[in-house]
Structure formats: structure tokens, C-alpha cells
Amino acid sequence: MPEFSNEERNGRLRTTVTLQPGERVSFCRCQKSADLPFCDGTHKTCETTFGPLIVVVPAPEKAPEN
Ligand code: FES
Incomplete structure (x- = not known):
């Protein structure tokens, strides 16, 4: 599960998401999610x-075993 934290900067909420290799996170672009800035699937039920926006950090490839 990606880690995230909120902070206020210059009077505005700022969210930082930290991803580890192999993790992914979906951000809402329709502005209808009840869990902004994350997508909760609401876009499927509204006209948009x-x-x-899906961000993926690929897991490192495993070295071949000899
Ligand atoms: S893109 Fe907004 S809820 Fe999924």
C-alpha cells in the first residue's frame, strides 16, 4: 500500500505519495471521487x-538463476 501524507504549504493542501517498486496508485481526474486525490471508481457512474491517472512503479526484474 503506497504511503501518503498531507501537509499545508502556502495555504494549500499538498499530498505526497511514496511508492515502492511494484506498487501502483490511481489518481482521480474526474473530480467526483469521495477519496480525492485518489480514484474510487466513481468515474464509472457519471458522465465524464x-x-x-495510474502511476506504476515497476518491480525490478529478477536476476536469472544459474
Ligand atoms: S477518475 Fe475520478 S473517480 Fe476515478
Whole structure:
């Protein structure tokens, strides 16, 4: 599960998400999610052409075993 933290900066809420290799997170672009800034799937039930922004950090490839 990605770690995230909120902080106020210059009077505005700032969210930092820290991902580890192999993790992914979906951000809302439709502005209808009840869990902003994250996508909660609400975009599927409203009229919008926007789906989530998905960020993936690939897991490192395993070295071949000899
Ligand atoms: S809920 Fe907004 S993109 Fe999924």
C-alpha cells in the first residue's frame, strides 16, 4: 500500500505519495471521487470522459538463476 501524507504549504493542501517498486496508485481526474486525490471508481457512474491517472512503479526484474 503506497504511503501518503498531507501537509499545508502556502495555504494549500499538498499530498505526497511514496511508492515502492511494484506498487501502483490511481489518481482521480474526474473530480467526483469521495477519496480525492485518489480514484474510487466513481468515474464509472457519471458522465465524464476522464478515467484515472495510474502511476506504476515497476518491480525490478529478477536476476536469472544459474
Ligand atoms: S473517480 Fe475520478 S477518475 Fe476515478
